[in-house]
Amino acid sequence: MTRLIRGELLKIRTTNTWWLFGLGALVMTGVALTINSIQAHFFLKPFDDYLSSTRRRGPGDLPRGRLTALQQEWAANHDVIGQAAKIFTSGQFIGVLIVMLLGILLITNEYHHQTVTTTFLNTPHRTTVVLGKLVTGVLLGAFFWLATTAVNLVVGSIFLHSQGCDSQLAPSQVCGSQLAPSQVCGSQLGHWEVIRAILLNLAAYAIWAVFGIGFGALVRSQLGATVTATVLYLAGTAAGRLIFELIHTFWIDKDWVLTAQVVIPSVASQVMISPVKTFEQSPQQWVGAVVLIGYGLVAGVIGTWILRRRDVS
């Protein structure tokens, strides 16, 4: 098994794919980190400052509804722990997409380049081959997590320290307890919620890699699998949320309908890592984790089953 995984890792190392994808992940992490930091910078200000920063034009009366909406948004995000978690997990949205694509390539490369014959001749037990690829996928996910988290930790800590100590900062809404002023400034890495978010982000990277392997087994064509997965991931997230909104508006006017959005895999991974609500009706973090692990297991089992049965000709 160890040899098999080392072989798989060597397969990845000996082509250009890994560093091209890695570069993409790092660039996208940088972009996300910048956006998240700028947002955090404004959300962490007192409401009046936040209000003036969101309005380009001079002082004037806002419509009442707009003011309430802004207030709610600020209140939900004026939480240094939540913002820290978001900053330290920057780039997840594109990062897990890239890891999923790498997972897809782990399988579809074998068919695209007809190396699957050699692979199965070397290891006739196909379950072992798939297990090796799953472990390799998880290791790859972990590697990408490590690289992006390292960037996030260094840049994010510097940013959070630069924000200074604001005694006005609201107590964490996650803990529900009052925090001493010393706890509301700095990197927030002493808080379990933040560490948990970073660790759950690792789980997200690993599960999405497994997801990609299952998908690659399902859709053997390299182009077909990568394009379908990317479109489903990017457009599917928006389309899925829209469908739930429509059901909620026109059919079943209950909050659980919106909560059920968590069944969309990309929503689930956001819910899983975020200590604050990602949307108003979002369920607990563990629900996101269960959904995502469920998908990962299903994808892994289906992928193994398909590869075991399929003739190589």
Added chain:
Amino acid sequence: MPDGQIVISGLTKQYKQVRAVDDLSFTVESGRVTGFLGPNGAGKTTTLRMLLNLVTPTAGTATIGGHRYADLTDPIRTVGAILEASAAHSGRTGRNHLRVICEVNGFPASRADEVLDLVGLTPAAKRKFKGYSLGMRQRLGIAAALLGDPGVLILDEPANGLDPEGIRWMRELLRGLAGQGRTILVSSHLLSEMEQLADDVVIIAAGRLIRQGPLDEVIGAMSTDAQVRVRTPEPEKLTAALAEIGATVTPRGDGGLLVTGAEAAAIGDAAHAAGVPLHELATQRPDLEDVFLELTQGKAAIR
């Protein structure tokens, strides 16, 4: 070399539309070169892929040294297989392709360099696979098959796409490998190549076994009467002389004669006695191609 007898027993593969292999049984003896012959679409590749656990049989078994491929403890050290030429990642170098196989099987990376040298690919070792010619790809495939120094080699159309020099190289290599006592099962369309190389032949058509046995026996069984090709400026005189020794003469289209019922020596003596000059006198034996075409006649149709 360990026992490498290959036993195919009742092997059947039913695809949706077509029965590619139909209750096929034959054995490949250890330490011999066996040519696996059949028209296009006869089921050769499917049979080899079932033998190697790549395609699941509908029925029947295929074993190597008594074990199914999937049950071999050390498959790469037991069996080397070349099934298709273009089978490496186009962006990976030839050497790295072999290194991956070494890594998976626990061979040192130096083994990759050894087999590269063996197939003459050392100068192109660090070039990417997409830059390889068909001949180089075939060589890399053979290098991969030889990594584990296996006692059994299974090759599917190894000469496909090779130029004359490549074909000669392949023949010499396989001869050398066979000389070391390895079991070799090779499918091919090049019947003259097979005639030079094979000890035994297995001929299949439409998924069924047509004939199996040592090459000489298979050819010998077909040659009921040896024919002798004769050319003379006086055909009538010769025909009369040959009728006296009980031989039958059939005129050939090109002015020559085909004689049955007499050996070449007897024909020569009779012509000499009758004072008939001979310009050609040659015994015509059926070769593998004749036998193959006769055996598979009408069975090569597209199914």
